[in-house]
Amino acid sequence: MTTSIRIDQLSKRYKLGLTHAGSIRELANAVLGRLFNNGTTSHRQHRSSERAGDQTADSGYFWALRQISFEVDQGDVVGIVGKNGAGKSTLLKLLSRITYPTSGRAELVGRVASLLEVGTGFHPELTGRENVFLNGTILGMTRHEIQRQLDDIVEFAGVAKFLDTPVKRYSSGMKVRLGFAVAAHLNPEILIVDEVLAVGDVEFQRRCLGKMQSVAESGKTVLFVSHNLASVRALTNRCVVLSHGQVAFDGDTDEAVNVYIQENLSGNSESSSVADLPRSFSGLCRQLEFVDLQLEQTDDIDGQPFRFTATIRANSQCRDFLLGITVFDANQNPVGSTFTETAEAPSSGNCREYHFDASFDLAPGQYHCAISIADAASQGKRIYDSVSEVMPFRIELPVTDLRGWHAGWGPVRLPQPQLLNCDPVTR
Amino acid sequence: MSGASISSLDHATDIGSSTMVTVIEPPSTWNAFDVKELYRYRDLFWxxxxxxxxxRFRQSVIGYGWAILRPALSAAIFTLVFSVFVRIETEVPYPIFAFAGLMPWLYFSTSLTGVTQSVVGGSALLTKVYFPRIVLPLAKIGVGLVEFALQFLMLIVMMAWYQYTPGLSVLAIPLFVGITVLTALGFGIWLTALNVKYRDVGMAVPFLIQIWMYLCPIVYPISVVPDAYRTIYGLNPMVGVIEGFRWSLFGTVSPDWGMIALSFCSTALVLISGLFYFRRVESTFADVI
Structure with a gap:
């Protein structure tokens, strides 16, 4: 097997703050500084690039990528996952030659097409047909290739009727479809794709996924960046997890996804302590209060068992309590609520960890919770403490579920009806 | 779909791109322009x-009529001001004198504005796909040429009206048009590269163009410029172009060739240094823009 992509110690450093002189004074200082201390500046730059591996931010600089190294064999489909700011986009930009590395080297063998956006270079005043040519050329196709595939492209996009209408009159969905149709007919040896599936409706996303699958099966090398873990799982069998500009994990997709999820959850609790979070209501007595909250997706993420742990401190002697949890979707709409059994409060001045198992059978998407401690005897009317925007989690559609999930089906996946028996009847 | 992909792979093998290796490395300070690569991207340029x-003129009723209307109206106003109110003596009737001077100037100013905005205006492309960045400014210099050609037809009509028949010198027109293109490109490349980092450039260019116009022999003949100033005046690359353009059309008094040569030298200097500068900073465009 030949190597298709070889990445060796690739690093990229960005300047923090304004990338240009913000004022005439700064500009004058910079120019004078360069004139008189030419040697010193270049020396300093040299030193900071040497320390590439040491820390993320030198003073005034930020290492978006630090000494990334990995190889991809021809015909491999490799996913790249990581939190926002982990360096995924920077890596793709480097490989697409949009920006240049600060140090290191990468080699790509074969024709490269990178698809960082659907419909790059569309001009609103030009017609659909004209934009197909424009977009195709920008992505690196020759005129003959586009001419030959024009019918296929138009059919795939489903815009035949509007081919001679300016693109500015297209609905956003049509624009995206046309853009993807062009991209789908690129035939490179290496395909680099960024989050293309994030746009468009569910139907469109499934179509994209199908197309990507057929590209993957035809022996092309694909680098695929996505937040959608289900599609990463469906498409790839190897994944590189990036974290703070470095390779945190490189290997089997299932393992990689777990690494990524764990990192995501621990990353969230790090950011601020639950005890210091602003409370949802003022005037909470906080005789019982949250010290820490953790939510884990145990087992396989395709099933939905969750385990959450609430660490609660009692500031005075309290009676039994219960926890109320409301789940919100990404648009801050409440989706549903649940209440725990009553539990015994810790003795005054002490903390206790309470573990619960829960299942949230919800539509795929990003969710978070609001959680309250309520006095059990008051039927949950007296609230000790309440925090919102905690315990984020993601529901993935099982890869095996080919139905998908339509927005019109609502946010809750009701339990599957059980077939008891089927009896022949005569009618 | 599979059929299409197979044939395209064949195609790729035909042109030998299957062995193409892209190497990504930190940019060195000085790289020559990769002419071969530029040629590969000719489709994108076109x-x-x-x-x-x-x-350019979509959703406009007059459309390319604007290309003729703008210089025609300007020439009419100039005729009113400089030939009726203030009398400026010219060898040829003032309307065609002004129109012939305005043509290269309008091309120059439109192109300069276009080229200056080309990289910043192309940021949507620049941050999403790779291509030789120089394609952006290069593609902008062609837009004005279409308008120029239309204006040329208009000029022929006007010359026929005033019964002027150009002599053999008309063959030199492509030369002067070529120099105009290079001049606009030279200044434009400097300005567009600077504009990425300092948007002040974009603000200054319209103003610069306004002033520059009065430093060119457009509304007045070069004969009104005192001899003592001629050398400095000739450093303005547009002076040689406009003078040469008029000469090739009307075949009047032979222009000052020394001055045209001087103008051409400053064009060459600006263009070459501009290409150097552009090449040096283009690797940072996507990060800075």
Missing amino acids: LLLWRDISA
Whole structure:
């Protein structure tokens, strides 16, 4: 097997703050500084690039990528996952030659097409047909290739009727479809794709996924960046997890996804302590209060068992309590609520960890919770403490579920009806 | 779909791109322009050129009529001011004198504005796909040429009206048009590269163009410029172009060739240094823009 992509110690450093002189004074200082201390500046730059591996931010600089190294064999489909700011986009930009590395080297063998956006270079005043040519050329196709595939492209996009209408009159969905149709007919040896599936409706996303699958099966090398873990799982069998500009994990997709999820959850609790979070209501007595909250997706993420742990401190002697949890979707709409059994409060001045198992059978998407401690005897009317925007989690559609999930089906996946028996009847 | 992909792979093998290796490395301070690569991207160049030309006057009733209307109206106003109010003596009737002077100037100013905005205006492309960045400014210089050609037809009509028949010197027109293109490109490349980092440039250019126009022999003949100033005056690359352009059309008094040579030298200097500068900073465009 030949190597298709070889990445060796690739690093990229960005300047923090304004990338240009913000004022005439700064500009004058910079120019004078360069004139008189030419040697010193270049020396300093040299030193900071040497320390590439040491820390993320030198003073005034930020290492978006630090000494990334990995190889991809021809015909491999490799996913790249990581939190926002982990360096995924920077890596793709480097490989697409949009920006240049600060140090290191990468080699790509074969024709490269990178698809960082659907419909790059569309001009609103030009017609659909004209934009197909424009977009195709920008992505690196020759005129003959586009001419030959024009019918296929138009059919795939489903815009035949509007081919001679300016693109500015297209609905956003049509624009995206046309853009993807062009991209789908690129035939490179290496395909680099960024989050293309994030746009468009569910139907469109499934179509994209199908197309990507057929590209993957035809022996092309694909680098695929996505937040959608289900599609990463469906498409790839190897994944590189990036974290703070470095390779945190490189290997089997299932393992990689777990690494990524764990990192995501621990990353969230790090950011601020639950005890210091602003409370949802003022005037909470906080005789019982949250010290820490953790939510884990145990087992396989395709099933939905969750385990959450609430660490609660009692500031005075309290009676039994219960926890109320409301789940919100990404648009801050409440989706549903649940209440725990009553539990015994810790003795005054002490903390206790309470573990619960829960299942949230919800539509795929990003969710978070609001959680309250309520006095059990008051039927949950007296609230000790309440925090919102905690315990984020993601529901993935099982890869095996080919139905998908339509927005019109609502946010809750009701339990599957059980077939008891089927009896022949005569009618 | 599979059929299409197979045939395209064949195609790729045909042109030997299957062994193409892309190496990504930190940019060195000085790289020569990769002419071969530029040639590979000629389709993109033509397409961007065509995109700008065909989108220029979309959804306008007069459309390319504007290309003729603008210089015609300007020439009319200049005629009113400089030939009726203030009398400026010219060898040829003032309307065609002014129109012939305005043509290269309008091309120059439109192109300079276009080229200056080309990189910043192309940021949507720049941050999403790779291509030789120089294609952006190059593609902008063609837009004005279409208008120029239309204006040329208009000029022929006007010359026929005033019964002027150009002599053999008319063969020199492509030369002067070529120099105009290079001049606009030279200044434009400098300005567009600077504009990425300092948007002040974009603000200054319209103003610069306004002033520059009065430093060119457009509304007045060069004969009104005192001899003592001629050398400095000739450093303005547009002076030689406009003078040469008029000469090749009307075949009047032979222009000052020394001055045209001087103008051409400053054009060459600006263009070459501009290309150097552009090449040096283009690797940072995507990060800075």
